[in-house]
Amino acid sequence: MIEQIRKLTDLHGVSGNERAVASYIKNEILPYADKVYEDVLGNLVAVKRGEGPRVMLMAHMDEIGLVATFVDEKGFIRVSAAGYVNPRVTIGRAVVFENGVQGIFTCGNEEEKDLKLKNCYVDIGARDRAEALSRIEIGMAASMVCETFETGGRIVSGALDNRVGCYCLMEVLRRLKSCSCELYVVFTVQEEVGLRGAKVSGFEISPDIAIAVDVTLSGDHPDGPDTAASLGRGAAIKLRDGSAICSREIVEDLENLAARKGIAVQRDVLSGGGTDIGSVQLLGKGIQVGGVSVPIRYCHTAVEMADCGDIEATIGLLAAYLEK
Secondary structure, eight states, X not given: OHHHHHHHHTSOOBTXXXXXXXXXXXXXXXXXXXXXXXXXXXXXXXXXXOSSOEEEEEEEXXXXXXXXXXXXXXXXXXXXXXXXXXXXXXXXXXXXXXXXXXXXXXXXXXXXXTOOGGGEEEEOOOXXXXXXXXXXXXXXXXXXXOOOEXXXXXXXXXXXXXXXXXXXXXHHHHHOOOOSSEEEEEEESOOTTTSHHHHHHHHHHOOSEEEEEEEEEOOOSTTOOSOSOOTTSOEEEEEEOSSOBOOHHHHXXXXXXXXXXXXXXXXXXXXXXXXXXXXXXXXXXXXXXXXXEEEEESTTSTTEEEEHHHHHHHHHHHHHHXXX
């Protein structure tokens, strides 16, 4: 598990730049799908033929990051955010641009109480603007450099949001013995900047049921968010978040199935945020939606933490749901 997740989190995949992630996943899942294709926006879709309702599972490939917008005369690179980037938890971190150039995300005065992204920059060691622009281009995306490791049965890495969801869906495809539905597994793009890829795939596929597989906020650590989800208590079945209210039938199906199979689950309720189902639920005449999430600590940092047991429970629950 950890080695596979490490391979995924090592890949550069800031929103709008998911090609490397899609290429890797495509090669891994080809033997387990009847058809694999990419749409115009870059979503990767795996199809498994079967009898029954049309079910769409989604996990987004993109991660938050920075985009080079301007280089000053001294060679320092000003950036904007792709997704929600908190400067306070990113300051002092090493970052890497999509072409491999590394630098440091920093600010002239890190003690500022009101630290804004507009006051920060990336230092790649360039001596002037010309040298910086010979090494990176305006519009290039950068992600945080991170190390992936295991500690106490938990995995720590950057971009677990949402490469861990991608890993879960890859494993579901590998392990699925039978399928009582027409299955579309979609690895979506541009979720962090507005749930964009899922809207395109949802419109094209027009599923009867759509389920997002993503991370959720764990509230079990000091000064953590006020959420019920905790590490080590199983897969988190989503009831609602800031983007969607889940189908009561899907929630009950998942909870009843988990009880019969002895799979550890918990409930996921968020007052804000959102997942890919937020852009799919209202397509056409409306689509039944649900969510199964992996709780993580320290979301949108280079040290996100997830429990290996929760990841396994998520895979087991999804596979059982598709086989029932």
